[in-house]
Amino acid sequence: MLRIFFGKDDLERLRVAARPDMSMELSLSVHALVSGHRDPRFKPWRDRLRASWNPRTALLFDLYTRSAIPEFLTVRRDPGATESATAEAPEEPLREHLRSVGGERQLSAFARGVAAGDRQARKLLGNVTAEYQTRAIDPYRRQIETIVTTEHGRRGGLTEPDQVLRSLHPALSWHRPVLAVPLAGGCRHDLRLDGRGLLLQPCVFGVRRPVIARFEDPGQQPVLLYPARINGPLLAEPEPTPSRTLTALLGQTRAAALEVIADHGPCSTKDLAALLGISTASASEHATVLADSGLTAKDRAGRTVTHRPTPLGHALLAGHLPAPPTGGVSQ
Incomplete structure (x- = not known):
């Protein structure tokens, strides 16, 4: 049994991940x-x-x-x-x-x-x-994103940390300030969060019971992986995205950036970098090229720049280009 000890600050830092890991x-x-x-x-x-x-x-x-x-x-x-x-x-x-x-x-x-x-x-x-x-x-990826995003929204309706911790999984036991998590092999371990808080990570694959991760390093926030609610079979996308044609045209990372902006936009450069798993500087460079090409547009609110797809960007992702305007130059 793993006993996780929460302080007041830890309960205030309890949160549910909005996106899959x-x-x-x-x-x-x-x-x-x-x-x-x-x-x-x-x-x-x-x-x-x-x-x-x-x-x-x-x-x-x-x-x-x-x-x-x-x-x-x-x-x-x-x-x-x-x-x-x-x-x-x-x-x-x-x-x-x-x-x-x-x-x-x-x-x-x-x-x-x-x-x-x-x-x-x-x-x-x-x-x-x-x-x-x-x-x-x-x-x-799309279905995993949808399942985890839905789970985040479901937990977001619970305003009290006690409600969140009691509703996660039947194998968990919450008696403030201790969350008890069963461990394989009957092992016993105590974990004091000491102000680090706890990230609750909904997962699609493989977990029938909650699993604790990243808890041995005192410099990291521990993560409790728990099974997200899945209402139907896990099915592959009809075609890989981004398409091979789009990847050949833009390059793997830039095509992925356009897809991420379409799926999650408007998103900031920092969010784009996190979703792609690249540096913020690299994400900014790719976003600039996409904007200069007319595939995305930038919006600024204070010091924050967000990116959104243009109609041309949406059309390219869908595999077709918009029809040229009628009534143009006559021959």
Whole structure:
């Protein structure tokens, strides 16, 4: 049992994430495969994944046990950025996790290479993660976003922290100031938030009970992952977005930026950077090019600049251009 101790400041800093954590969604989706979780709502996802399965993906299973879930797999909007970010993940959290895995079973040669910082093993880890993302996460982004956004709105109607904590999940027990979270294997641990607060992260994949993450570093805000309400099967988008044609025209990141602005706009440059997993400076550069091309427009309110799609941007995302105006120059 994990006991999370809240102070007054911690209750004031309790919040529900408004958007999904795609890195954790990917990690939890692999855990669902490892643990054999058979929720019927995920059958279309499993069937589609099985049809395009690459045997190399099974290397990711070497990083898991039923109770150990890696937090260093890093998803970015662009799979190429995912590959780099995961391959270059900080070594200490990675080694600590694999020490935990090694305490439950013998590590594979691949896992030992990753733990040892072997360059080829780390590069392979990034490559396999990015490859898995394109099949298991990217085709479902819109539905994952919708599920988590809806969950955030549902929790937003609860004004008191006690109401939020009592309504999260039947496995949790809230008796102010302690939230009790069951842990695998009957482990016992106490966590004092000490003013850090707690982020409640709704998740689509893999969690049948709440999971605590990022709590061992006193400089980070802990995250409690809990299952979001899913009303129907998880289904892939009919076509990948952004389209291959749009990606070829604009480039992977810029096409993704246009899609994000259309989905979430008006959004600030900082929000755009967070959604794409890139720096604010890079997001600003991409947004400027899109605006200069007439695909987005900028609005300023004080010091904040927000971006919204233009009709031309919407038309390009939809795969067609608006018809030219009639009544123009006669021949």
